[in-house]
Amino acid sequence: MKHPISRFPVPELGKLPDDIRQKILEVQEKAGFVPNVFLTLAHRPDEFRAFFAYHDALLLRESGLSKGDKEMIIVATSGANHCLYCVVAHGALLRIYEKKPLIADQVAVNYRKADITPRQKAMLDFAMKVCLDSAAVGESDFAALREHGFSDEDAWDIAGITGLFGLSNRMANVASIRPNDEFYLMGRAPRAGG
Structure with a gap:
């Protein structure tokens, strides 16, 4: 079918x-x-x-966030927004960039229990606050990021990615965008010859 x-x-x-x-x-x-x-x-x-x-x-811009960090933000916030397409598609990229086959599932469901660094948890704490309660973001949230080496420009990137994918998540849900079957297996097992 x-x-x-x-x-x-x-x-x-x-x-x-x-x-x-x-x-x-x-x-x-x-x-x-x-x-x-x-x-x-x-x-x-x-x-x-x-x-x-x-x-x-x-x-694609150079920043204090790695490609894996950016995908991790997308997966965590897309999970909070119940966006199947973005969790599956960006989960594949997260697994590939981080070279960790379990990470996307962990981050999508509960990043606080995921096998990630304290720096990444601080980044996702900020992203999730932007995702779920942006009106409450304050100076203490920026200070918490700075404690982990993030700049205010990095905070902008985290917020921008979260905001853009808030739009993407909602449109993907409304349009019922089906994830490509290819995404489900990407990054779950080592590549042949690699």
Whole structure:
């Protein structure tokens, strides 16, 4: 049985604007498949461009956060927002970046019990407060981050990633974006020959 990847229309790749088609083909070349979120968001080209511009600005910039840290924020907050797509897709990336096959499941369910460092727990404490009660974020939250070597710019990154994926989580839930089957196994076992 073939399950739909979205409750909204999914455009044909050949009918998309050139820049969006090119971005999707680049992702396909790198990953070996097209993540369903790309096809779903391509339904609205201007919003696709805006979302991925902010996504890339946050996730690809040099900062005090590693690629694994950024994915850990996404997985923990997406778990809190009950977003299956983002937990599964970004859980795969988290497992790969951290080279830990158990970490994504632990972080998605309860990061406080996960096999992560005190620094990562402080980072996720801040991210979860931004996710669940951003109005209560205060100076003591920034001070707690500083105790673990995070700068105020890192705090901005943590908040920005949490905020962007708050949007992503809600849209993925509303659109019923189905995680690609490929994501479920990625990073769970060592790669052949690697």
